[in-house]
Amino acid sequence: MIRRILIIAVLPFLIFADGNKQERDALFKQAVSAYAAEDYESALNTFLSLENSGIVSWELFYNIANVYYRRGEPGPAIRYWEKAALLAPANPDIAHNLNIAREQLNDKVVLPEMFRLFRWYQELQKRIPLDRMIRLIGYLLAILLLIPALYRLRRHLRGKAKRTPAFVITLCLAILILLLSVITLDTLYERRNSRHAIILAERAEIYSEPDANSVLLFSLHEGSKVRIGREIGEEWSRISYFDDKIGWIKSEYLGKIEE
């Protein structure tokens, strides 16, 4: 238990305090310079080496996506912008680049207009930075407990304290925390239980069974985003495209967003 507590306390320092930080920054800047000089090959290799170090950031994913886009590979570009959006969901640069890339996709589906409230909720879920929300709920919870504690302390020491303001603030905070917790937990559940991927091949066939000789249901093109269901080994994946088109695709055509 003590060992676990120590790890939790020391881990953040381990991440940032190591001497590799400076080296990492230098490599990052070197890759940016290569990109600016239109040496996309070099820039991509450097950025990918940083990704392989096991430490990532939304900026790194964003830059990798930009390099792929410049190389004329929209599939991997969208995949990395999507990865960046998982870490920084409300970032306007990511949203802008994704919009531009999506407009050039071959596969377009126009969905019926959703009920406004549901649409807002979905947009909210997409844009929620989960780590910040978890942190915020924690601090709000601390404040929620602090207020009745101070009230009781004052009552013990002075014999009297105003009850109504403390009660109203506590109630409001409790409702807020409850609301935020429900949204955060729902988002967390959604993100954990749904895995998405981007089609990386120029054209990928989707079959009715995990067999290339089965019925060809439909085709998807590079850059389309699908939801992954079951997987059979590393060869076949069951995917759904906008929930209504379901079939099997060769896993090699997919670039997973959530690792």
Add this chain to the structure above:
Amino acid sequence: MVKSRYLLRTAFLFLLLTPLLWSQRVTLTATKTRFSLNEAIRLTFNFENIQNAPRTIDFDLHPDLQVSGGPYSSTNMSWVNGKISSSSTLSFDVIARKTGRIRIPAFEFDIKGEKFQTEALVLNVSKSAVPEDPDSAETLPSTFIKLLLPKDSMYQGETFTLHYHLYTSERVVNYTASPQQNLEGFIVDHFKLHDAPASSKQILGGKEYIIAEIASLTLTATKTGEFVIPAKAFRITLKRQDRYTSIFDDPFFGSSGNDINIYSNPDTITVFPLPAGAGPHFTGAIGDFAMHVSLDSSVIRENQATTLRIDIIGHGNMSHFSFPEQLFPGNIEIFEPKVKNSFQLQGQDYRGQRSWEYVLIPSRPGMIKVNDIQFTYFSLADKIYRTLVMPVKDIRVLTRNELEGDYASALSPEEVRLLAKDIRFLQLDEKKCVPAGYDPLRDPRNRNGYIFALFILLGFVLMEHMFSLRERNMQRIRSKNALKNAMQHFRRIAEEDRAEYYLDAIEKGLLIYLNDKQIEKSAHPAIPDLVKTIETYKYAPGLLSRNQLDLLKDKVIAIIEEIEEV
């Protein structure tokens, strides 16, 4: 300061009087132009909007006319719709000296260097009273309505507007008319009673009339032949100056006008049929038009919609024709066109724009050639049929997944706008790094708030427990701290100057100690006597000196110490 005020006043007066310069003229009118030898008539010079009009004239009116009365002068000034108008009149009663035709020549007035001239006036003098000539202006009533037709003949289907003009030499304060519902041989498009019509003045046979177009009626001919436009009744409210009898008749305090019914004159109109040879693209449009055709998108995917918009712009019977049917290729699905109207009555007919929007959905990929759009109308200016022909751009239909060079032209304006932009530049540094496969729930930094909350909860429980323990052991704590509290109290009373407070404080200290210790006054034999002594001296505190008070306090402390030792 004074100078600027003077300038301001001058400017204000100038602005006030400037409108007086508008429409300045002098007219000469007679109450009758046909009269008998011994009959007196009145000749009136009317000076409109002229300042310093003469009060008399220094010339003879006519050698054949004898002035029997006058000159009578009057001035009238009114403010209507923000404009000032003034008129001065100079009247003479005259009698003819001989029978026959008397021509009063034009008089010229030189007023402050400006010259004004009246029109010549002809008077017919008979020996005795004669019946009046029905054609003369004398037979015209003081108020009447005249129907004016734009032309005598129309074409079937043509839209035109009739005008009702009110002529009056009296003061009209209001007019109404029932709306025209229907008329044999015509569609009644609109009957409009004008609220504030523009007016003009005209002298008809020596009588001055104000003329205003008070109503208009827009019709579209449906049948051919000769049709009578019947007389239309108007209810006119007149206000006569000589009827002012009380303050309640004053225009400022309401109106007590005289209502009369006046009918316009009837008139006839001939409607001709349209000439033959209209062609298949004529659907009844008469007027002057232009056509504009546009295609929303000329490169689309199969089963994607594009909109063909046809605009007809111009004037004529805009609300009485449809757009001619067009021939579209068979591999396009066509929906009923959506019609948008943006026209209104203006002048003689409708003026504006009509649009037809056809939604086209091609079912197969390939090139689709849409026939030229044709529209025929009858031109009123040239009296012939004219056909407008506009080509439509070929539609290129792509397969669902096809991407062509001019694919961008099939995109929506918003998509094109986005395509025109580039992606944003790289991020120049990393602000926050996380391990790959980052899970926010496992990030220790996100748990700080919960740890604080846990500590607060623990503290809260601990605090409650401590206070609960304290509550339970309150007696023991008080007993334990009794000596300390009492000594603190005695240290404080040393500062008291007045004997009565000093005594009170000694007694209070002792009682606090006994109360904290939970013991009776009888616990020590000296306490009751000591309390009695303090009570006694309270009534005469001045008998004790400061030393005696200190001794009393020391005695109480000694008793407390003894109890503590026990």
